[in-house]
Amino acid sequence: MPALIEISDPVDPRIDMYREIRERDLVGRKGLFVAEGKVVVEKLTDSAHHHPLSLLIASKRVEALQPIIARLASDVPVYVAAQPVIDAIAGFSMHRGILAIGRRTTVMAADDLLAACEDRAMVLVLSGIANHDNLGGIFRNAAAFGADAVLLDGDCCDPLYRKAIRVSVGATLLVPFARIVRQENMIDLLERHAFSPVALSPTGADLLSDWRPGPRTAVLLGAEGPGLSAKIIGRTRSVRIAMSGGFDSLNVATTSGIVLHHIASVPPK
Template structure:
């Protein structure tokens, strides 16, 4: 065992040669074990993959309890690890071969970090002070969820609310596709759906429901009417879209004008266009 740096708060670097070492259990067989870490039966761990996402985890509310990676990635991460973010946390330094055997596949990102989940705020707590939020219903695809976080982080979304039927935003794949923004953009899960939509309205949010319905208002026109108010952008899953209940609870039904008789855009792309229109400066 050797400290990378002597400064207080650095990680403990621990070399491990044996893939069966139980200290690596947080990272074992990632593709087959713990596919539902959010369930009571799951481990509850949040896994960050790759230097960039691990850096974002270190900057987030999810404090890693262990890291697994190659020496090369340790070097790349050292500036991030030598702060107060990772006091005394073990970095299990392994070869790429041992890493592949533990994880169950070759991971060319070369480093993983594992954190335990933290308590989530209520929807009311989450949205306090927010100007723009995304509200998701039935978005059960981890890639779409991750993309919505990435797009939201770049395009001014303050928080994300999950209605019914959404996938776990802290699942490894969602975190990876989000480029780590699922760890940074605050979110909450509604326990009272769709009634929480009424609560959002009572707190001053205008509710804008995205739909491919040609009778809906065009995005730019609709967004101009809510420019100075707190806004919730509601999106549903590709295919079914938002439920009738969610549509009815909304203030505005909004469509993206589309060409060529295309059915719809990907849900994360549609959300990005709404977020963009929200932040777009008036001409």
């Protein structure tokens, strides 16, 4: 178990990576990211794809967080500061009392991630999801209903942005994900790995309730508003969720939850 390192000065250089994290997120900096809150940091310590580099804990939370500290490798620094100091470091009131700097350790190409899936698998493919709340909600649903992986196109925001991690309740640290390179055609990629693509659209040809997933299914979701491109929908089976008259769309994270629940509830073909 690592030793605790007391921090009394908010400008101590040892905690530079934690300073003003609201304005200066670590995403994109050498694979580092910020995890916030007990539940999220617990998932970071348990993740097969990421690992903690250090923790910053409010003094009053140390005793309650001992189970997390005990699971850390001995060389992971655990910094401890009084609440006013930790608030000054973070740049806002850190009522959760725990932050961690993590590093992504498993980075797979989309091809390799699909190739690693079992014979029966279900993946989500996201296009243009640029809202961190929506992305976090989708990952949370993916974890809850057992999605095997998430693929993101080049217009999606980063799942390791602090807010996306927090909204997902740490699911972005648990569900494997990969980026589809911009020059790659996502439908060709999916078909190359024997995944049947199904596109969600308010104008879908079939009702979701009438659709049964195959052994290897890829569910495609687009951004609210523009949705999926006509070119993508034209190469897939398209399905829609039945709604009351006069209303034709749902939040994309809500949509993902309904679709994933349907897949988990109906017997596969």
